[in-house]
Amino acid sequence: KAGVTQTPRYLIKTRGQQVTLSCSPISGHRSVSWYQQTPGQGLQFLFEYFSETQRNKGNFPGRFSGRQFSNSRSEMNVSTLELGDSALYLCASRASPGQLNYGYTFGSGTRLTVV
Amino acid sequence: DAKTTQPPSMDCAEGRAANLPCNHSTISGNEYVYWYRQIHSQGPQYIIHGLKNNETNEMASLIITEDRKSSTLILPHATLRDTAVYYCIVRGDNYGQNFVFGPGTRLSVLP
Numbered sequence A: 001k002a003g004v005t006q007t008p009r010y011l012i013k014t015r016g017q018q019v020t021l022s023c024s025p026i027s028g029h030r031s032v033s034w035y036q037q038t039p040g041q042g043l044q045f046l047f048e049y050f051s052e053t054q055r056n057k058g059n060f061p062g063r064f065s066g067r068q069f070s071n072s073r074s075e076m077n078v079s080t081l082e083l084g085d086s087a088l089y090l091c092a093s094r095a096s097p098g099q100l101n102y103g104y105t106f107g108s109g110t111r112l113t114v115v
Numbered sequence B: 001d002a003k004t005t006q007p008p009s010m011d012c013a014e015g016r017a018a019n020l021p022c023n024h025s026t027i028s029g030n031e032y033v034y035w036y037r038q039i040h041s042q043g044p045q046y047i048i049h050g051l052k053n054n055e056t057n058e059m060a061s062l063i064i065t066e067d068r069k070s071s072t073l074i075l076p077h078a079t080l081r082d083t084a085v086y087y088c089i090v091r092g093d094n095y096g097q098n099f100v101f102g103p104g105t106r107l108s109v110l111p
Helices: none
Strands: A005-007 A010-013 A019-024 A031-038 A042-050 A053-057 A064-068 A074-078 A087-094 A110-114 B009-013 B018-023 B031-038 B045-050 B061-064 B070-075 B084-092 B105-110
Touching: A005 A087, A010 A019, A019 A087, A019 A110, A031 A074, A042 A064, A042 A074, A074 A087, B009 B018, B018 B031, B018 B084, B018 B105, B031 B061, B045 B061, B045 B070, B070 B084
Parallel strands: A010 A110, B009 B105
Antiparallel strands: A005 A019, A019 A074, A031 A042, A031 A087, A042 A053, A064 A074, A087 A110, B018 B070, B031 B045, B031 B084, B061 B070, B084 B105
């Protein structure tokens, strides 16, 4: 079955702009999480959504937001972009608890560059 | 903060077994040990996970000590394509807990 799909793969934005990234989870997966990866901070958790509700949130400013749709697809938005927001943004999906594999499956990420 | 400690880097000769250690001395009874790896600029890839028994799949073996305070990921016959950053993560299975990635171990498989 198809993996986690993230679009776009690459994006260049100007400081002060806003950006929306998209993630389609594996079919049947209802949980979607977002991570930011930078060389200095490594992989950092942004938020997790399940059944269209944010279930957990990392330590990021309110400029970072997300949502999940009824088909489990998710979007994350970053407003008022800063140079430090340049990063690889990773989406991960997983099946519900009670299933054998509780681990996440990650997408290939969206590489955001803010100039 | 990550609940695990891993060496920052390791080398392994191609064709030999790679043994990657992980310390998780504060692991609690309902927390699993997960291993992921990340090849440059790709998303992390799931390798294996376990609770207290040793586990094996087509990619690797996971050996968890009896007291569960440490574990070892074993790649039985490392290839150049196994060069990656390997992350050891402990996590319980509920939606209140996310995966906390530490810096991991950068494994270099040498020809």
